[in-house]
Amino acid sequence: MLSVALRHRFPGFQLDATFTVPHGVTVLFGRSGSGKSTIVKAVAGLLKPDEGRITLDTDVLLDTGRGIALAPHRRRLGTVFQEGRLFPHLTVRQNLAYGRWFAPRGSRAEREDHVVEMLGIGHLLDRRPGLLSGGEKQRVAIGRALLCAPRLILADEPLAALDEARKAEILPYFERLRDEVSVPILYVSHSASEVARLATTVVALENGGVVRQGPPEAVLGDPSVTPLGSREAGALIAATVVRHHDDGLTELSAGGTPLFLPHLAQLPGQPVRVRIAAHDVILSRQRPEGLSALNILAGTVAEIREGGGPGAMVAIDTPAGRVLARITQRSVGALGLAPGAAVHAVIKTVSVSPADIGR
Amino acid sequence: MALSLRVASVATLASLPAGILVAYALARWQFPGKQVVNGLVHLPLILPPVVTGYLLLLSMGRKGWIGYYLDEWFGIVFAFRWTGAVLAAAIMAFPLMVRAIRLSIEAVDPRLEEAGATLGASPAWVFLTVTLPLTLPGIIAGAILAFAKAMGEFGATITFVSNIPGQTQTLPSAVYAFLQVPGGETSAARLVVVAIAVAMSALMLSEFVARRVAARVGGG
Numbered sequence: 001m002l003s004v005a006l007r008h009r010f011p012g013f014q015l016d017a018t019f020t021v022p023h024g025v026t027v028l029f030g031r032s033g034s035g036k037s038t039i040v041k042a043v044a045g046l047l048k049p050d051e052g053r054i055t056l057d058t059d060v061l062l063d064t065g066r067g068i069a070l071a072p073h074r075r076r077l078g079t080v081f082q083e084g085r086l087f088p089h090l091t092v093r094q095n096l097a098y099g100r101w102f103a104p105r106g107s108r109a110e111r112e113d114h115v116v117e118m119l120g121i122g123h124l125l126d127r128r129p130g131l132l133s134g135g136e137k138q139r140v141a142i143g144r145a146l147l148c149a150p151r152l153i154l155a156d157e158p159l160a161a162l163d164e165a166r167k168a169e170i171l172p173y174f175e176r177l178r179d180e181v182s183v184p185i186l187y188v189s190h191s192a193s194e195v196a197r198l199a200t201t202v203v204a205l206e207n208g209g210v211v212r213q214g215p216p217e218a219v220l221g222d223p224s225v226t227p228l229g230s231r232e233a234g235a236l237i238a239a240t241v242v243r244h245h246d247d248g249l250t251e252l253s254a255g256g257t258p259l260f261l262p263h264l265a266q267l268p269g270q271p272v273r274v275r276i277a278a279h280d281v282i283l284s285r286q287r288p289e290g291l292s293a294l295n296i297l298a299g300t301v302a303e304i305r306e307g308g309g310p311g312a313m314v315a316i317d318t319p320a321g322r323v324l325a326r327i328t329q330r331s332v333g334a335l336g337l338a339p340g341a342a343v344h345a346v347i348k349t350v351s352v353s354p355a356d357i358g359r
Numbered sequence: 360m361a362l363s364l365r366v367a368s369v370a371t372l373a374s375l376p377a378g379i380l381v382a383y384a385l386a387r388w389q390f391p392g393k394q395v396v397n398g399l400v401h402l403p404l405i406l407p408p409v410v411t412g413y414l415l416l417l418s419m420g421r422k423g424w425i426g427y428y429l430d431e432w433f434g435i436v437f438a439f440r441w442t443g444a445v446l447a448a449a450i451m452a453f454p455l456m457v458r459a460i461r462l463s464i465e466a467v468d469p470r471l472e473e474a475g476a477t478l479g480a481s482p483a484w485v486f487l488t489v490t491l492p493l494t495l496p497g498i499i500a501g502a503i504l505a506f507a508k509a510m511g512e513f514g515a516t517i518t519f520v521s522n523i524p525g526q527t528q529t530l531p532s533a534v535y536a537f538l539q540v541p542g543g544e545t546s547a548a549r550l551v552v553v554a555i556a557v558a559m560s561a562l563m564l565s566e567f568v569a570r571r572v573a574a575r576v577g578g579g
Contacts, residue, residue, distance in 0.1 A: 044477050072476040073485075085474040089492045098488070102479030148478045 002056050002152055002186065006042055008049040015039070015049070015208040021152070024200030025178045025185045027216075029192075030227040035208040036188045040156045043186065044079050045072035056151055073102065078145030078183075080155040084137040086129035092140050093125040099148020109149035110181060118176055119143050135166040139173060146181065153177075155187045159194065168355065174198055175358070192232055195220065196275035197358030220275070221322030223305040223313040233313060234277040234356075235324040241266045249294075249349065254320035260294040260349050264357060275356035278313060281325035282346040285335050295347040297323060301339050304332060316345050323347075363530035364557070366441060367509035370449035371456075371502050378453060378501065382460035383490075404454040408514025415447060415519040443520035444527050448509035456505040463497020464490065496572045503565035507558065530554055 002021035009015075015035040019028075028036050041047035043054055045061070048069055054062040056077075061070045078099065086095050096112065103109060116122050119139045129137060138158055145153055155174070159167045171194070178185065178198060187198060195202055195216055202219040204212045204227045212225045219225055221235040239254035241264060252259040252272065259274070266272055287296065299318030306312045312332050314325045323345045337343065384390070385397055403411045419426040420438045429435040437443035467490055475485040491498075513531040520527040522536055534550050537543035 046473050046477070071481075072473070073479050073481050075477075076479060077477065079474070079477040081470070081474060083470070085468075085470055087471060087474075087489060098475070098480075099478035102481075102484065144478065154477075 002043070002054070002184065004039065004043060004052075004054050006039060006049045006052040006054075008038060008042070008047075008052070010038075013208060017205065017208065017210045019203045019210050019213050021184055021186050022201060023182070023184050025174070025187050025198045026201040026203060027195045027199040028186060028188045028203050028205060029190070029195055029199075029219075030205030031190050031229070034205040034227065036190070036205060037156065039205075040079075040154055040186070040188050044077060044154055045070060045075050076103070076107075076149065076151050078148050078150030078153045080138070080141050080145045080153065080158045082157045082161050084129070084134075084141040086132075086137055086140055086144070088129055090128070091125065092121065092127055092129065092132070095129065095140055096125075096143050096147055099144060099150075103149035107149040110146050112147060115143045115146050118180065119173055133166075134162050135169045138162065138166075138170050142170075142173060142177065146177070146183070150183055153183050153185045155185060157188050157190070159189075159191070164355075171197055190228065192220070192228060192234055193275060193353070193355045193358075196234075196236055196273055196356050216273075217321065221315060221324060223303050223315045223324060226313070231279065231326075232277075233324055233326060234275050234280075235315075235322050237274045237276060237321040237323070239272055239274060239320070241268050241270050241272060243268050255318075257297060257318070257320040259320065259347075261352050261357070262350060262354070264354070273358045274352060275358075276323060276347055276352065277356070278324040278326035280348060280351040281323060283314065283316070283325050283327055283331070283335065283337070284344045284346060285342070287344050288346060291346065292348075293346045294349045297345045297347070299323065299343060299345060301337055301341045301343055303339060304337060306332075314343075316343055318345060362441060362444075362525070362528065363510060366444045366448055366529055367506050370445045370452060370509040371506045373445065374449040374453055374456065374505065375498075375502060378456040378505070379460055379491075379494075379498065382457045382464055382501075383486075385457070386461045386464040400457050401454045403451050403515070408451060408512070409518050411451065412447060412515035412518025415443075415450070415515065419443070419446065419519075437520075439520050439523065439527060441520075441527055444516050444529055447515040447519045448512040448529075449505075451512045451515050452505035452508040455508050456501040459501030459504055460494065460497050463494045463500075466497075467493045496569050499565060499568050499572060503561060506561060510554075510557065510561075 005018040007016050015038055017035060017039060028039060030036050038047060042049045042052060051064050052062055060068050061075050062068060100109060119142060121139050121143060124132060124136055159170055175198065189195065199216040202216045203210055204219055204225050206227050212219050212222060217236045217238060226233045237254050239252035239259055242251040242253050244250050244263060248263050249260050250264040252261060297318040297320050299316040301314060302317045303315040304312055306329055310328050311326055312329045314327060314337060316323045316325060325345060381400060417423050421430055421436060426437060437446050472485050472489050475489045480488060511531055516529055517532050522528050522532040530550060534547050537547035
């Protein structure tokens with residue numbers, strides 16, 4: 001397990017963050033300028049913080065108090081950068097082999113053919129990076145990091161430089177990585193849908209500090225944690241695919257409650273995680289009748305947080321899980337909402353984008 | 360003529376490692392006295408070559424403050440030997456070589472070097488596997504430039520090691536010597552043709568190599 005405690009002062013900005021990275025994918029989640037990149041650089045050894053202690057299992061990578069700062073090449077962390085950073089003078093095959101060359105003998109690395117197959121880059125091996133598309137470059141960069149026998153993979157916004165189509169192309173590879181490779185991953189992102197799809201743990205960052213760490217359902221369902229601002233908030237619901245209907249809808253079961261979504265690729269019985277954007281949720285005190293929306297979840301108000309503007313964030317506990325709704329403070333008053341009040345959360349089927357459905 | 364080629368080749372090859380080191384230091388390191396080193400490297404470019412040759416004679420000559428001890432302790436003598444012509448040519452060509460290599464080192468993206476480090480390569484390996492290959496076009500250009508300068512070096516050479524046929528008489532000094540005697544024009548003209556041929560082939564070779572390397576590194 002990676003433990004990080006850092007303090008670093010920039011002109012006009014103070015970073016003070018403490019968190020741990022257990023197995024699986026830990027997403028360091030926050031808007032740009034929240035200190036994510038500084039943390040990744042410090043963990044990789046590319047930046048020396050004013051104060052800090054970073055340990056990986058029993059190894060001390062950094063301890064400013066004891067004057068320890070391991071050089072980047074001795075940390076054995078595979079890094080996937082936002083811009084890929086493939087070596088232009090080497091072929092894809094040589095790029096992939098680069099890290100293995102420096103890995104200590106006998107270290108456990110993934111087999112190259114397995115990685116090449118998993119990332120679907122077999123046909124690119126003899127090409128040079130200059131001729132690859134953005135998505136292909138990033139897949140090679142993932143493979144290169146994986147093959148240096150890393151003890152942890154650092155992914156610094158690996159999708160941020162790609163367009164939506166390329167993102168959709170790369171995300172499944174990270175999901176396979178999470179499910180098939182035992183190396184823990186610290187994944188930096190400012191995208192809520194990447195959290196929904198990949199995270200096993202979320203570390204939410206705001207203004208250089210960790211505001212909450214925990215399972216994604218708990219962190220994203222906390223109305224006080226809005227690293228991207230309340231506009232981007234949305235809770236996660238864990239569900240299982242029940243069946244695909246003939247009219248193109250997929251029926252899920254979340255805690256025994258049926259949910260209808262646009263057609264999903266997952267097979268019946270498979271678990272999925274659905275991110276429901278807070279601004280797509282409508283609240284009603286009575287069970288609404290004659291409404292086109294297919295998903296109506298009965299629940300009780302758990303918490304209300306009023307923002308600085310006219311908006312309010314309402315957390316509702318339903319049998320399907322925690323749902324966040326962003327409504328106006330005027331509506332809160334008109335409906336007489338308060339913790340413990342019974343409400344119905346209305347979610348339009350088509351408002352859930354496939355990009356927000358993971359696992 | 361053969362002497363000239365030998366002097367220029369040895370001068371280029373012998374100063375190449377030092378040229379790469381100095382260029383790397385100037386491009387990437389911050390150290391006190393960096394401007395002084397930069398100035399010293401470029402001095403031969405600005406000084407009249409005769410002055411450089413005279414300074415070499417003062418310092419590296421048999422009675423010079425470095426040359427004396429080199430002779431005493433190691434038996435190494437530069438003055439009035441072909442090795443002296445090498446030294447003069449190397450020093451005169453050094454600034455050109457360093458400039459070309461430094462520019463291409465500065466063009467290497469430091470983020471690629473960071474990537475190498477995160478993959479487990481020590482700084483020395485990063486230099487050998489990332490920086491050096493990406494700098495290769497500049498190194499080749501610098502070496503060719505230095506070779507051309509060394510071939511043509513006249514002022515510092517003739518001041519430092521004189522113009523001894525068969526020992527220190529390089530091509531430019533031979534052309535000069537022929538032009539000083541009546542009826543020497545024909546011999547001089549022959550040498551001029553040779554000089555043009557050598558220069559042209561060096562230029563074409565460098566173009567060819569540079570293009571090959573650029574195609575490899577750039578990858579299109």
